Amino acid sequence: MATESKKDWILMATARSPTNIAVVKYWGKRDEALILPINDSISVTLDPSHLCTTTTVAVSPNFDRDRMWLNGKEISLSGGRYQRCLREIRSRAGDVEDEKRGICIGKEDWGKLHVHIASYNNFPTAAGLASSAAGFACLVYSLAKLMNVREEQGKLSAIARQGSGSACRSLFGGFVKWEMGKVLKCTKDSAGSDSIAVQLADEQHWNDLVIIIAVVSSRQKETSSTTGMRESVETSPLLHYRSTEVVPKRILQMEEAIRTRDFPSFARLTCADSNQFHAVCLDTSPPIFYMNNTSHRQVPHSFIVTNWFFRIISFMEKWNRFEGTPQVAYTFDAGPNAVLIAPNRKVASLLLQRLLFYFPPSTDTELKSFVLGDQSIVKDAGIATKEDIDALPTPPEVKDNNASAQKFPGDVSYFICTRPGKGPVLFTDEDQALLHPSTGLPK
C-alpha cells in the first residue's frame, strides 16, 4: 500500500457540530446496545456560534493507537460507544488520495490506520447542555469526512446515534425529527438502520425564533440519562403509555406547529412535553428528580436550584396566562438548566428583561460574563450596564403580587442568547485544527 512508501504524513479533518434541544423528548430505549428509542423525538438545533463542539480527527501511519483528547485532556476510547462509532465509520471508509502530498489510502487500509481525535466544547460539558450530542455528531461527521465515507447524512446519524442517542439529531440544522424506526428488530446487520434523524425544516424556515438558555449549574448531573432511562423503562407504568399513545400524537402536532410556524401550539406542546418527561422521572421507582439536586444539598446552591425549577416555570406560566397567549416556551432536559424560546426578537427582549429582573447577576458577576451569545438581544432589551438591570420595572403580570416580584440574584450562573442554527460544517482552514499538523498531538 502507498502508506508503506512514505510514513511521515498526517491527514486531518476538522469539523464543528451544533448541540440541540428536544421539544418532544427522547426518554427510554428499546435496545440499549444499539440505542434504539421507544418513541420519536423532535429537536431544535442551536446556533453553533454559541454552542458547539469542534473536533479534529487525524490519521497517520505513525500513530500506534487510537487516542482522544476532550477539552485538552486525554480520555479513554475503550468505551463501547466510541468503539462502535469508529468501527462503523471505518467499515464505510472510501479511498482517499492527496496527490500533491503523495498520500494514497485504499478503503482496505483504514482498518490498519490509527486515529487521533481532539474535541473541544465551547460550553460546559455534561451540564445538561447536550455536550455528548454535539460531541458524537462531530466525531462521526469529521471521521466520515476524513475517511471519505460516501453515505447520506441520515446514515451518518444512525452511526452518531450509537454514540449518544440525541447526537443523531445534531447532524442537521433547524428542526429535526429522530425517527425511532421499526419497533421489531430486523436482521442483525440492518438492526436500527431505520432509526435515523431527518430534517423537518432548515434553520431559515423559522429564523425569528429566539432561544435563551439559563445555565444554573455546570456541575455534572447525578443520575446519568442512560441509567435514568433504564430505570424509567423498567419501573414507570406511565412511560409506556407516553411513548406509545401520547408522543405519536404530539409528534404530528409538533410537526404541524413547526410547518405552519404556529408559536402558541409549539409553546404549549414544548412545555407539556418537558413537564411530562419530568413526570415520568417522578413515576420511576425510586423516583428520579432531575429538577432537584438532592445529592448536592450540602452546597447552598442546591437549595436554589431546587426552587428555581418550579419558580422559573411559574414565572413563565404567569406571563403566558397574563398575556392570554403563550409568549414563551420552556423546556428542561436531564438537568436544571432552562431553555426558553420566544417567537421573535421583540418578545425575546421582553423575556430577557423578565429573566434579568427575577434572576439578576450576583454582585461579583460582570454583565458581559452574565449574558453570553447574541448581544443584540441584550441591546434590544435596553441593557447596557448592571444598573440597567437594577432599574428594570416589575413585570405587569406580578405588579399586584409582591410575593412573585421577589428577585433571586445568583440563582442563574449565566444566560446564553441564541437561535436555531445550522448543522455540522467542515473547516478547510488548517489553522482551526485542534491537532498539530506535524505531531498529530493537541496544539
Next chain:
Amino acid sequence: MATESKKDWILMATARSPTNIAVVKYWGKRDEALILPINDSISVTLDPSHLCTTTTVAVSPNFDRDRMWLNGKEISLSGGRYQRCLREIRSRAGDVEDEKRGICIGKEDWGKLHVHIASYNNFPTAAGLASSAAGFACLVYSLAKLMNVREEQGKLSAIARQGSGSACRSLFGGFVKWEMGKVLKCTKDSAGSDSIAVQLADEQHWNDLVIIIAVVSSRQKETSSTTGMRESVETSPLLHYRSTEVVPKRILQMEEAIRTRDFPSFARLTCADSNQFHAVCLDTSPPIFYMNNTSHRQVPHSFIVTNWFFRIISFMEKWNRFEGTPQVAYTFDAGPNAVLIAPNRKVASLLLQRLLFYFPPSTDTELKSFVLGDQSIVKDAGIATKEDIDALPTPPEVKDNNASAQKFPGDVSYFICTRPGKGPVLFTDEDQALLHPSTGLPK
C-alpha cells in the same frame, strides 16, 4: 306534633371520626357535583386518639336557622357540600322518641327543625392532614345518629362522599376501599349510590403497623384539591391512563398486600402511587407542584419545604435500598407533610431515630411539643431529652456519604406517632358535647 307542646328542649349527639391517609390515591372526579371519582382508592384510617374530628349536632324547635362552628369560629353552611349532606340526612331521618324528656320527633318533622353543629379538629385544619375527610365523616355520622337514620355505614359513606370525597373512607376503621362505582351514571336519584366505602380489614388485622406523620407546614395549601383535580382531568394525558389502567391493577395488588400483611409489597405500592399522583400533577398544564410551595417563596421556610419533599424521599429510599427490603413506606397528599409507615414497633423506632437525626427540632422547640402522639415509640427509640437527639448516631446507610449525613433542624414542625385506628364512635357522655345543652351554643 309533640314539639309544639314543649319548645324548650334541645336534642344533641356527639361523635368522633378519624382521618385517613390514602395509599392508593384518589385524584380526579368524573362528576363534580356528586363527587364521583375516576378510580377506586384505598386508605388507612388513622387512630382518632391522635388525629380526629369531634362534632356535636343539636336540634331544637328554638333554633331559627342551621348554624355551624368550626374550631370555635362560626362558619357559613350555605356551601353546596354542607347543604347536600344536610338534605341527604334529613331525607333519611327516622322517628325519635325521648320519653323521660317528653321529646317525640316524627320523621316528617326533621325538615322543619334547624340544627346547630360544632366541630373541632385536634390537628391543624387544611394542612394536608385530611381535616375535611374527618370533618364531613363526623358531620354525617353524628347527624345520622341524632336523626335516627337507619342506613348501613356504606350508605352513609355515599353521603359523606358528597361533602368531601375522601370523607367516605373515614366512616370505617382499619383499611378502607372507596369503590368508584359504575362509570355510567344511573338514573338521577341513584346516581353515585354505588360510589361507597367498604372496609377491607379492621384496625386489628394489621395492628403492628406504625405510622409517623412529619408535619412540615400547617399553612393552608395554595391549590385546592378540587381545582387541582379538575385541571388534571382536563389537561393531563397521563391521568386517564393511570385511572383506567394503572390503578385497577394496583388496587388488586394492594388488597392482596393488606390481606396477607405483605409489608414489602404494601410499601412499594404505596410509594409508587404517591409518586405517580405527584407525577400526574406535574403532567397537568399548567403544572401543579404540591411538593413545592412556590407562592410562599418570600418566607425562607418555603425553600426548606421544597427541598424537604425530595430529601425525605431520598433518605427513605436510601434506607430501603441499604436494607435490601422496604423498611418504610412514604406517601404525600396534596401538601408537603409526609406520612411514613413502618411494619412494626421495632422498625418504627429505627425510623423515628432517623427522622430525628435528619430533622431535629429547632433550638426553641421542646421535645414534648416536637414528637406528638404515641409516646411509647419515642421511648422505644431511646429518646427522653433533646440531648438524646443530638447524640443519635449517623444511620449506617449514609455513614460513607457525608453529603447525606447533613442535618436539617427546623425543617419539620412536629412529628405525630400513630397507628391504624377505628372508625367513628358516638359519645354517650354529655360532658364531651361541644354545644351547651341548654343554649345549643358552643361551650
